[in-house]
Amino acid sequence: MKNLGLCTDLYELTMAQSYLEHGKTGRAVFSLFVRKLPENRNFLVSCGLETLLERIESFRFGDEELRYLKSLGKFSDDFLDYLREYEFKGEIYAIPEGRVVFQNEPLIQVEGSLPEVQILETLVINTVHLQTVIASKAVRSFLVSQGTSLVDFGFRRAHGLESGIYAARASYITGFAGTSNLEAGRRFGIPVFGTVAHSYIMVFDSEEEAFRAFAKSFPGNAVLLLDTYDTLEAARKAVQLAKEGVPVVGVRLDSGDIETLSKEVRRILDEGGLKNVRIIVSGGVDEYKIEGWLSKGCPIDAFGVGTKFITSADAPYLDMAYKLVEYEGKPKVKTSPGKATFPFKRQVCRFYSGGSMEHDEVVRYGEEVEGEKLVEKVVENGSLKVKLPGLEEIRESLMEDIERLPKELKTLKKHEYRVIIK
Amino acid sequence: MKNLGLCTDLYELTMAQSYLEHGKTGRAVFSLFVRKLPENRNFLVSCGLETLLERIESFRFGDEELRYLKSLGKFSDDFLDYLREYEFKGEIYAIPEGRVVFQNEPLIQVEGSLPEVQILETLVINTVHLQTVIASKAVRSFLVSQGTSLVDFGFRRAHGLESGIYAARASYITGFAGTSNLEAGRRFGIPVFGTVAHSYIMVFDSEEEAFRAFAKSFPGNAVLLLDTYDTLEAARKAVQLAKEGVPVVGVRLDSGDIETLSKEVRRILDEGGLKNVRIIVSGGVDEYKIEGWLSKGCPIDAFGVGTKFITSADAPYLDMAYKLVEYEGKPKVKTSPGKATFPFKRQVCRFYSGGSMEHDEVVRYGEEVEGEKLVEKVVENGSLKVKLPGLEEIRESLMEDIERLPKELKTLKKHEYRVIIK
Numbered sequence: 001m002k003n004l005g006l007c008t009d010l011y012e013l014t015m016a017q018s019y020l021e022h023g024k025t026g027r028a029v030f031s032l033f034v035r036k037l038p039e040n041r042n043f044l045v046s047c048g049l050e051t052l053l054e055r056i057e058s059f060r061f062g063d064e065e066l067r068y069l070k071s072l073g074k075f076s077d078d079f080l081d082y083l084r085e086y087e088f089k090g091e092i093y094a095i096p097e098g099r100v101v102f103q104n105e106p107l108i109q110v111e112g113s114l115p116e117v118q119i120l121e122t123l124v125i126n127t128v129h130l131q132t133v134i135a136s137k138a139v140r141s142f143l144v145s146q147g148t149s150l151v152d153f154g155f156r157r158a159h160g161l162e163s164g165i166y167a168a169r170a171s172y173i174t175g176f177a178g179t180s181n182l183e184a185g186r187r188f189g190i191p192v193f194g195t196v197a198h199s200y201i202m203v204f205d206s207e208e209e210a211f212r213a214f215a216k217s218f219p220g221n222a223v224l225l226l227d228t229y230d231t232l233e234a235a236r237k238a239v240q241l242a243k244e245g246v247p248v249v250g251v252r253l254d255s256g257d258i259e260t261l262s263k264e265v266r267r268i269l270d271e272g273g274l275k276n277v278r279i280i281v282s283g284g285v286d287e288y289k290i291e292g293w294l295s296k297g298c299p300i301d302a303f304g305v306g307t308k309f310i311t312s313a314d315a316p317y318l319d320m321a322y323k324l325v326e327y328e329g330k331p332k333v334k335t336s337p338g339k340a341t342f343p344f345k346r347q348v349c350r351f352y353s354g355g356s357m358e359h360d361e362v363v364r365y366g367e368e369v370e371g372e373k374l375v376e377k378v379v380e381n382g383s384l385k386v387k388l389p390g391l392e393e394i395r396e397s398l399m400e401d402i403e404r405l406p407k408e409l410k411t412l413k414k415h416e417y418r419v420i421i422k
Numbered sequence: 423m424k425n426l427g428l429c430t431d432l433y434e435l436t437m438a439q440s441y442l443e444h445g446k447t448g449r450a451v452f453s454l455f456v457r458k459l460p461e462n463r464n465f466l467v468s469c470g471l472e473t474l475l476e477r478i479e480s481f482r483f484g485d486e487e488l489r490y491l492k493s494l495g496k497f498s499d500d501f502l503d504y505l506r507e508y509e510f511k512g513e514i515y516a517i518p519e520g521r522v523v524f525q526n527e528p529l530i531q532v533e534g535s536l537p538e539v540q541i542l543e544t545l546v547i548n549t550v551h552l553q554t555v556i557a558s559k560a561v562r563s564f565l566v567s568q569g570t571s572l573v574d575f576g577f578r579r580a581h582g583l584e585s586g587i588y589a590a591r592a593s594y595i596t597g598f599a600g601t602s603n604l605e606a607g608r609r610f611g612i613p614v615f616g617t618v619a620h621s622y623i624m625v626f627d628s629e630e631e632a633f634r635a636f637a638k639s640f641p642g643n644a645v646l647l648l649d650t651y652d653t654l655e656a657a658r659k660a661v662q663l664a665k666e667g668v669p670v671v672g673v674r675l676d677s678g679d680i681e682t683l684s685k686e687v688r689r690i691l692d693e694g695g696l697k698n699v700r701i702i703v704s705g706g707v708d709e710y711k712i713e714g715w716l717s718k719g720c721p722i723d724a725f726g727v728g729t730k731f732i733t734s735a736d737a738p739y740l741d742m743a744y745k746l747v748e749y750e751g752k753p754k755v756k757t758s759p760g761k762a763t764f765p766f767k768r769q770v771c772r773f774y775s776g777g778s779m780e781h782d783e784v785v786r787y788g789e790e791v792e793g794e795k796l797v798e799k800v801v802e803n804g805s806l807k808v809k810l811p812g813l814e815e816i817r818e819s820l821m822e823d824i825e826r827l828p829k830e831l832k833t834l835k836k837h838e839y840r841v842i843i844k
Contacts, residue, residue: 001605007583009575009602011616018618018639024625068608074640114625121619125578126586133581153431156547157739159555159581160588161429164548180431183423186490194433196440197543198756199746203446203536217440218496228756307739316733317579324621334620334650 005061005083006068008122013069016115017079025113026328029345032108032124033323034101034132038315042409043417045139045398046099046107047170048131050388053379055123056088082115090116092379093365095348098173098394099374100401102419104362105348106375107132114327121322129320130163134170137312141305142175143402143410144291149302151193152179153282154310167310173395176305188391195223195252195280202228208237215246223250223280226265231256235265239272250278252304258289259298266299278302286313287412342421348374357404359418427483427505428490430544435491438537439501447535448750451767454530454546455745456523456554460737464831465839467561467820468521468529469592470553472810475801477549478510478542504537512538514801515787517770520595520816521796522823524841526784527770528797529554536749543744551742552585556592559734563727564597565824565832566713571724573615574601575704576732589732595817598727610813617645617674617702624650630659637668645672645702648687653678657687661694672700674726680711681720688721700724708735709834764843770796779826781840 001007019025034044061069061083069075069083090112095101107128110117141150152171158164161183168184178191185192196214204210207229215222226234231253242248251269253261258281269277281293282304290303307313323341324332331343342362349361349371363369378386389397408415423429441447456466483491483505491497491505512534517523529550532539563572574593580586583605590606600613607614618636626632629651637644648656653675664670673691675683680703691699703715704726712725729735745763746754753765764784771783771793785791800808811819830837 001583004583006605006608007577008604009577009616010604010607010614011602011618013604014616014640014643015618015622018622018636019625021639022626022635026625028621028625030621065608068604072607072614074643118619118621122578123583126580126583129579130582155429155431156544156744157551157742158548159733159738160552160584161423161426161545161548162582162584166582180433182430182432182435182490183428185432185494186428186487192432192494194431194436196433196437197540199450199452199540199754200437200440202746202754202756203441203448203450203749204444213444214440217443218436221436221496230757311581311733311738313738316581316735316738317729320579322578324624327625332621332624334624335652 002058003060003062003065004055004058004123005065005086007059007126008119012119012121014074016119017075019115019118020079020082025115027111028114028117028324029109029111029326030117030121030322031106031325031346032128032320033106034103035319035321037103038318039414040314041136042415043100043102043136043405044132044318045135045174046095046101046132047097047135047173048128048166049094049097049108049378051131051166052108052124052127053092053384053388055127056120059086059088059120059123061086087382088112088116088120089382091377093345093375094378095374096376096389096397098398098401100357100398100405102360102417104342104419104421105360106346109345109375111345125320125322129318131166131170132320133312133316133318134167134310135174137309137315138171138176139174139398140287140412141290141303141309144287144294144412145303146294148294148300149177150175151302151304152176152181152310153304153306155181157307158310164310169391171309172391173398175395175399190391196225198225198228201225207234208241211237211241212246215241215248219247220249222246222248223252224248225252225254227253227255231261232264232268235268238277239268239274242272242274248274248277250280252280252282254283258293259296262293262298262300280304282306284308291412346375350374352404355404356406357417359420361420361422363422424480425482425484425487426477426480426545427487427508429481430541434541434543436496438541439497441537441540442501442504447537449533450536450539450746451531451533451748452539452543452744453528453747453768454550454742455528456525457741457743459525460740461836462736463558464837465522465524465558465827466554466740467557467596468517468523468554469519469557469595470550470588471516471519471530471800473553473588474530474546474549475514475806475810477545481508481510481542481545483508509804510534510538510542511804512801513799515767515797516800517796518798518811518819520820520823522779522820522827524782524839526764526841526843527782528768531767531797533767547742547744551740553588553592554742555734555738555740556589556732557596559731559737560593560598561596561820562709562834563712563725563731566709566716566834567725568716570716570722571599572597573724573726574598574603574732575726575728577603579729580732586732591813593731594813595820597817597821612813618647620647620650623647629656630663633659633663634668637663637670641669642671644668644670645674646670647674647676649675649677653683654686654690657690660699661690661696664694664696670696670699672702674702674704676705680715681718684715684720684722702726704728706730713834768797772796774826777826778828779839781842783842783844785844
């Protein structure tokens with residue numbers, strides 16, 4: 001899509017038309033935040049800002065979009081003219097990507113004329129929600145990975161191609177070694193990895209022939225998939241082939257009792273002199289399984305992390321909202337039960353104790369405060385006013401935050417971090 | 423993206439290069455199926471075929487894609503030439519969209535030369551998985567909706583823009599009245615709906631003024647959002663405004679104790695002479711809540727169904743695989759524990775009893791069988807050979823299948839349908 005103007009909900013545009021008709025074009029601030037963390041999350045990882053800024057630039061209405069809107073019979077010509085000229089000219093305040101964040105902290109704050117910022121709602125939530133959901137899930141595997149490598153194998157079961165591509169980006173910043181997803185590799189420069197599928201093993205007359213063939217095609221890259229027929233038998237074949245000079249660099253286990261199999265396979269490989277051959281495990285892998293296997297001493301070197309991470313299966317969504325907090329300098333709150341909001345543009349101040357995060361305070365933007373300020377102005381009058389960090393820089397930033405995370409937040413058990421709203 | 427060639431996993435291409443190097447270019451059949459239904463699904467709804475066929479046409483490799491692949495240093499010039507010429511020329515067999523389907527039934531079967539069909543794996547799974555996941559979730563709300571209207575309000579929390587757009591499509595075929603998603607409206611001709619957000623209410627000096635303003639802007643469309651401050655108070659204002667001639671057509675409740683509020687609001691509206699004003703409920707709506715509220719007699723006319731449906735929160739993925747089942751006319755199976763496959767290209771035959779589905783049999787394709795045949799050949803030599811149904815036709819087809827579903831499968835309780843694999 002060239003123009004993203006229709007990537008919005010109908011009501012954003014009906015509201016905007018009505019705002020214009022009633023002169024409600026004063027300066028407004030909307031805040032994107034998560035009301036409450038899911039049960040299985042101790043913190044979130046901010047992710048998706050760069051994608052959002054690209055999309056806001058493409059949030060325009062061309063002939064095709066306007067023709068469709070006209071056909072709905074709801075919009076005035078004046079309003080369609082407004083949309084034809086639409087181009088975001090306001091301010092964006094954001095917590096940079098790759099930061100540890102919590103409930104009620106404004107990830108993104110958008111300021112501009114009311115209709116201008118209202119109609120971005122759907123795009124802002126959709127874009128930042130996806131990558132924040134995925135990064136916040138992926139980082140949990142990293143936290144329990146004990147130095148093993150993690151690779152995103154999830155593309156096939158992501159919710160669409162786009163979701164798979166951005167999930168590769170989101171997981172890379174959380175410490176994944178790379179992805180199997182080639183489009184993500186090309187687009188973001190993320191390292192790509194892969195082995196072979198069962199189908200490859202099955203089309204050769206024997207498993208052994210398949211192993212030989214793949215090693216011949218990719219001599220530096222022969223990771224043998226062991227579980228098509230009998231995993232331990234296949235491990236013995238790998239040893240035999242290595243003795244004949246076939247360059248085996250790794251083996252992959254994709255099914256079965258991984259605890260028993262990984263230990264048995266390691267023993268077979270070691271006894272066969274293949275101490276350097278890595279064991280890669282895939283198939284239903286998530287942070288709970290990684291922690292379980294590693295705590296039982298399973299000799300696994302790398303994990304292909306797939307479906308459960310790429311759909312964030314245990315918490316597939318966040319209670320993320322984009323709410324009006326200020327209009328013409330006045331505080332705006334709603335008082336709906338369970339959905340109350342806090343007024344005004346905000347800064348998040350982080351306080352440390354002994355090198356460890358101690359608590360955060362969410363204060364009015366511009367107030368004199370102690371602590372590390374997380375929110376920065378990234379767009380002014382519609383133009384980017386900071387140099388956005390590259391992926392490696394975002395990743396390093398998150399690694400620094402993880403260093404400073406209180407120990408109990410780095411586990412898979414629920415712990416609350418203190419966020420004070422002032 | 424113009425060319426979708428990189429929307430695949432690295433290993434698909436390394437395997438394909440190795441197949442070509444070892445003369446493994448015989449005819450292969452891959453089958454896309456779901457091994458096991460999730461705990462909360464009695465059946466699935468086939469969805470995504472049309473999107474898949476469009477994407478397979480775009481699965482090509484241009485200069486940009488080839489330059490990236492060359493840069494990886496893994497691929498031979500011969501193989502890159504193969505990719506440059508790549509264009510799918512094989513056969514596709516599919517169960518049409520909008521059919522009720524079950525475990526082990528081949529949704530899509532792709533036949534062609536081995537490398538040609540192998541490299542489509544990621545694209546095939548990703549595309550059909552998303553829409554089948556969503557349609558199979560959405561239909562559950564329809565089954566318990568008792569004639570109320572359902573509207574997709576989920577775009578903002580979908581896993582990406584693409585996921586939101588296709589989810590609107592997938593839910594429309596399951597009986598949703600429409601969507602709030604304008605891009606889906608434009609692209610698929612789905613009816614679009616919307617009301618107003620809390621922000622709209624909050625920027626006016628009073629709730630009443632906001633109600634008046636919106637009704638003035640959209641006289642035929644004034645659905646008043648009641649829960650920004652005090653829901654019952656707002657309902658009384660709606661009555662008052664209607665008495666003054668403001669054309670109120672509906673009210674929306676987005677938070678609070680919906681059971682109590684919907685009954686109280688109905689009473690207030692009825693007593694105020696607004697018997698025709700519809701009550702629309704949104705906010706955390708899913709099939710469980712719809713069934714619960716309606717079973718308690720809540721006077722709700724329509725639901726905005728959002729986050730939980732658009733992420734299929736209780737079953738965000740299916741155990742869907744694309745497996746080699748036949749190569750050069752010979753059966754192919756893997757015997758991995760829990761992941762065993764059934765060989766050969768297949769037909770699904772459905773047997774009815776007294777107008778109700780009785781059981782399905784999955785037989786070899788081309789065998790003489792009784793029963794309704796679900797699988798049809800849709801692509802031959804790379805070209806579409808059937809006229810694909812439009813969305814309305816797909817929707818009607820699903821409605822017919824729902825008519826014929828055994829009663830117990832139409833509930834939210836788990837029931838198994840018999841699928842015999844021959």
